[in-house]
Amino acid sequence: MAAEKPRNQTIGAVRRTFAPWTDPDKKPLIRFENVVKRFGDFTAVDNVSLDIYEREFFALLGPSGCGKTTLMRMLAGFEQPTQGRLTLAGADISEVPPYRRPVNMMFQSYALFPHMNVMDNIAFGLKQDKMPKADIAARVEEMLKLTKLETFAKRKPHQLSGGQRQRVALARSLAKRPKVLLLDEPLGALDKKLREETQFELMDLQMDLGMTFLIVTHDQEEAMTVADRIAVMNHGVLMQVAPPSEIYEQPATRYVADFIGEVNLVEGKVISASSEETRLTSPITPHPLHVTQGLDAKPGDEACIAIRPEKLRISLDPPADTSVNCFEGEIWDIGYLGDLSIYHVELACGQRIKVSQPNLSRVVQRPITWDDKVWVTFAPHAGVVLTR
Amino acid sequence: MPMAGEKGRGRLFVIAVPYLWLLALFLAPFLIVFKISLSQDAVAQPPYTPLLDFSQGWAGFVDFLSGLSFDNYLYVLDFSNEFIEAYGSSLVIASISTLLLLLVGYPIAYAMARAPRSIQPTLLMLVILPFWTSFLIRVYAWIGILSPEGLLNQGLMALGVIDEPLEILNTDIAVYIGIVYSYLPFMVLPLYSALEKLDETLLEAAADLGCPPTKAFWTITFPLSLPGVAAGALLCFIPAVGEFVIPDLLGGSNTLMIGKSLWTEFTVNRSWTVSSAVAVLLLLVLVIPIVIYQNIQQRELEAGK
Numbered sequence: 219m220a221a222e223k224p225r226n227q228t229i230g231a232v233r234r235t236f237a238p239w240t241d242p243d244k245k246p247l248i249r250f251e252n253v254v255k256r257f258g259d260f261t262a263v264d265n266v267s268l269d270i271y272e273r274e275f276f277a278l279l280g281p282s283g284c285g286k287t288t289l290m291r292m293l294a295g296f297e298q299p300t301q302g303r304l305t306l307a308g309a310d311i312s313e314v315p316p317y318r319r320p321v322n323m324m325f326q327s328y329a330l331f332p333h334m335n336v337m338d339n340i341a342f343g344l345k346q347d348k349m350p351k352a353d354i355a356a357r358v359e360e361m362l363k364l365t366k367l368e369t370f371a372k373r374k375p376h377q378l379s380g381g382q383r384q385r386v387a388l389a390r391s392l393a394k395r396p397k398v399l400l401l402d403e404p405l406g407a408l409d410k411k412l413r414e415e416t417q418f419e420l421m422d423l424q425m426d427l428g429m430t431f432l433i434v435t436h437d438q439e440e441a442m443t444v445a446d447r448i449a450v451m452n453h454g455v456l457m458q459v460a461p462p463s464e465i466y467e468q469p470a471t472r473y474v475a476d477f478i479g480e481v482n483l484v485e486g487k488v489i490s491a492s493s494e495e496t497r498l499t500s501p502i503t504p505h506p507l508h509v510t511q512g513l514d515a516k517p518g519d520e521a522c523i524a525i526r527p528e529k530l531r532i533s534l535d536p537p538a539d540t541s542v543n544c545f546e547g548e549i550w551d552i553g554y555l556g557d558l559s560i561y562h563v564e565l566a567c568g569q570r571i572k573v574s575q576p577n578l579s580r581v582v583q584r585p586i587t588w589d590d591k592v593w594v595t596f597a598p599h600a601g602v603v604l605t606r
Numbered sequence: 607m608p609m610a611g612e613k614g615r616g617r618l619f620v621i622a623v624p625y626l627w628l629l630a631l632f633l634a635p636f637l638i639v640f641k642i643s644l645s646q647d648a649v650a651q652p653p654y655t656p657l658l659d660f661s662q663g664w665a666g667f668v669d670f671l672s673g674l675s676f677d678n679y680l681y682v683l684d685f686s687n688e689f690i691e692a693y694g695s696s697l698v699i700a701s702i703s704t705l706l707l708l709l710v711g712y713p714i715a716y717a718m719a720r721a722p723r724s725i726q727p728t729l730l731m732l733v734i735l736p737f738w739t740s741f742l743i744r745v746y747a748w749i750g751i752l753s754p755e756g757l758l759n760q761g762l763m764a765l766g767v768i769d770e771p772l773e774i775l776n777t778d779i780a781v782y783i784g785i786v787y788s789y790l791p792f793m794v795l796p797l798y799s800a801l802e803k804l805d806e807t808l809l810e811a812a813a814d815l816g817c818p819p820t821k822a823f824w825t826i827t828f829p830l831s832l833p834g835v836a837a838g839a840l841l842c843f844i845p846a847v848g849e850f851v852i853p854d855l856l857g858g859s860n861t862l863m864i865g866k867s868l869w870t871e872f873t874v875n876r877s878w879t880v881s882s883a884v885a886v887l888l889l890l891v892l893v894i895p896i897v898i899y900q901n902i903q904q905r906e907l908e909a910g911k
Contacts (some may be wrong), residue, residue, distance in 0.1 A: 296810055316813040329811035342825075343815030394815065508651050 236446060237461075238271040245308065247272040247430055248293065248398060253302035255288050255454075263286040264454035265302075270398075275431045276426050276447035279438060281477075290400050293432065294323045307397065317346070320398035326403040328387035330375040333400045336386050337362070337371045339354035345392040356532040364423070367596045381412050392427070399424075401433040405440065431453055438478050442466070450474050466526075468511065471606040475524040482527065482571050488519045488603070496603045498523065501567040503545035512603035521605045527574040529600035534586060537595045544595040549572065549588050561586065563594055638888075646672040652792040654879050678883035688867070690883060693891060697864040699778065699853075700846035703785040707842050708835065711793035713832075716827075718794070718897070719801035730798070733791050742775060745784055745855050752780050752856070776858035786854035789845070792839040800834025824852035833906050844892055864888055 224360035238244045246269035255263040270276045278286035288346050290580045291297045292304060297315030304312050311319060322343065330339050340361050343352045362368045365385040375383055384407065390398055400467040404420070419476040421444050424431045435441050441448045442462040450457040450465065450473075455475075469475035470481060486498035489506060496515050497506045500523070507523060515521045550570060554577075561573045573594055588590060645654040658665040681806030718729045736744060751757045754771035763767045774780050781832045804827060812822040850865030857863070864884065872881040 294810075294814055296813075315818075316810070317816050317818050321814075323811075323814045325807055325811055327805070327807055329807040331808060331811070331826060336693075342812070343816070345815035390815070546677065 223301060225545070226239055227535060231348060235362060238274065238275070239269065239447065244271060246270060247274075248432075249303075249305045250292075251305070253292065253299045253304060254291070254523060255285070255292060255297060256300045258482055261393040261454050263292070263299075264305075266454070266456055267505060268449060268456060268459065270430065270432060272430055273428055275421065275446045276433070276485055277441035277448045278432065278434045278451060279441040279448050279477075280436065280451035282436055284451040286451050288454075289451075290323075290402060290434050292322055292396070294400055295319050320397045321400060322394055322398075323324075323400040323402060324387050324391040324404050326374075326406060327346060328383050328407075330383060330386055330390070330449040332375050334366060335372050335374050336378070339375070339386055340389045340393050342390065347394065358395055361393050361492055364392070365389040366479075380407055381416075386415070388423075393430075394422075395427070398430045398432060403435055404433065406437075413440070414443075420444055428583040442478075442481070450477060452477075463603065468602060469524060469604065472524070472604050473524060475602070475604060480527050480572060480574070482525045482530070483524045483604075484569070484601075486521055486523060486592070487518050488515045488521050490517055491515055495598060498520075498603070502565050502569060502571075503543075505543075507543045507601070508541075508598040509543075509603050510598045512605075515605050517602050521603050523601040524604055525573040525596055525601045527560065528558075528572040528576075529596055530571070531595045532563070532573045532575060532586060532592050533595070534590060534592060536593050541597075542595045542597050546591065549590045549592060552586075552588065561592075563592060639851065642878055643678055643886050644676065645676070645879050646677070646878050647877050652878070653876065663760045666897045668746070678879050679887070681880060682883045682887060688862070688865070689887075690869040692862045695889070696849075696864040697891070699781060699785070699861075699863060700843050700849075702899055703782055703789070703846050704839050704843045705788055706782060706786050706840060707793040711790055711797055711838060712835075714790075715794045715797035715801055716800050719804070726802075733794050733798075737791065740882045741788065741910075742851060745788065745851055747786055748787065748856055749775060749781070752783065776861075778857065778861055780856035780858075781863075782852050783850060784856045785842075785846050788852065789836075789842045792841040792845075796837035796841060797831065797834040799901055800831040804830055833902060836902045837899065838894050840902075844895055844899075847892060848888055 220477055228584075245546075248270040250266050250268040253263055253266045254261065255348055256477060260276075266285075266289060275455040275568060278289060282284045288297060292299055293306075293313060297310070299312055303310055306319070321417060332343065334342070340358045341354050344357055348358070358371075362371055367382065367385055367389060370382060370386075371380060372566070375386065380385065384404065388404070391401075401420075405416050408416060420431070420433075431444075433441070433444060442465075447459060447461050448465050449459045452473055458465060458474045460468070460470075465474060465478055468476065468531060469481075475481045476483065481581055484500055484502055486500035486507065488496055488498050489496045490511065493513065495508050495510045496513055499508055509523055545565060547565040549561055551562040553560040553562070555579070558574045560574050561575065563571045563573055565571060640814050642654055645656065645824070647653060649654045658670045662669065681687060684689075709751075714733075718733075720730055749756070752775040753759070754773070754775070754776070759768070759771035763771070774783070808826050808830075809822050812826050813819065814890060817825065848865045848867055849863060853861045853863040853866050854869065857866070868881050868884045868888070870876055870883060
């Protein structure tokens, strides 16, 4: 969340140099082509086109009912697209039944077979492939080791804790070494601490095994942590598909900006637009605002500026640097979170703006307090102009 | 601790009601039947001796005990008297009926459990609906269907499928039809309750791991419905062994079932003592499956915890 990081350089540099979606010659592993899925009158997935590349950790993110699970279930073969094509490694799989697809899924409910012990659960898929017994035993052993379940091999699912069941489900879905592993809210049932640990385990696993992972989640932090790219969905439509840092720093729409993290949306009207910067008028200040991100607006457009709370600065005095945008307000409330404090600043126009400031020193003498008149500033590159 | 005392008394009361019920309506009649089975036939009122004579005191009680014997059991267990055969034949007919019930009931229960949620209560009602008519009348109705002039034969002849009536009534086949028809709800309901609980994502998981639907039925659905299969089978098997009305009305003179033998012994031979012995032995025969059934229920309860 560090502010002022040079843009276009992304977090976790080693991992994120992987970017096959930028290479036009690269063939995607999974391709949704204008896929529509309707249930009666309800359109769950509305004309989605999406490419997912080999070895990618891809997240489908959105609120419940946004169609992300339906999209995944179509890939697993449990739902048929109403329209459109679905290809895997170049072959159309729309008509292939789920039991013939080289895709395995980890279910949200885990769906462990209650009458089989851990070993038999993991071996189930391998037995379907008529793998020789010795190979099955070896693979099961390997999976048990990978998921640290060796001592639980003979237990039945109801004798395991939630975290252990989650690992059995993971081991079972990985055992067949599928081309694509689908994870449906895989960590939803775990407590926060275990969930965070498991996120990193999943990332390591995906790297080590070199598989393509597709995860469905409504937890934006989870998606940001694990994924190479995120697709934000709402009402069956893809809102934006981009790496986590881009989703956060360069949201394409108000919806994405608002859905991911905290954001201030300031309404305005474009007065001039160039390839360098966009200038807008806004009710928050009598002066025009300069923004250098999101340059597709035209003069006269109604637009809004999205500014993350940590990219705003707050001070008791007007800024010396006149190149930054600034506006005046009054402290309405302060939320102390330990590592940071959130200042709610009420402006003359009535809008409240959230500003977060790291607590670099102890807060015993807080320079800014309730009802103080303050100046809020942000650099031209800190805001993004959104027209949608 | 007065609280605990009150609580204990309350609990005792709640438990006492079913126990008293069992004591008065099961154990007491059973002891009376058992006593009669140890007595001898007599031309008297009641038609057996000895009777406990309280006026004689202790000596009377000793007299009474010395008058009891296992002679009736020896008589029943004597091969020449056909009771053993009747027990055996009852067990065979009940076993075959149970198997047929399973074959007919499982698809019905499966279809019900997979039907849309909204129509499941209606389907359940339809299964229970026959109970609203007397069991006896329903079995009688089968005579009308199965007899040579009955609906089935007339229908088949009208269609030209057969030239002369099939002989179904008064054969073992009619008994099987009668038992399967009458006991079907007892098979369908436990199967339905087991299948309805089955999580459908398990089948999706099986398919996802490469298991085609038919195989998934045998590796997932069927094993998980086994408690229902066992409950349904025993609920049908136990009463079918002692069934009397169906073999009497639909079966022929060759149909040998213990319930029918008991009835003949009691009404035609007027031997209270032998028929009591038959009844006690029937209970012993059925204790084994009843214990199995209880065991299964116990395990179900523990698994549910």
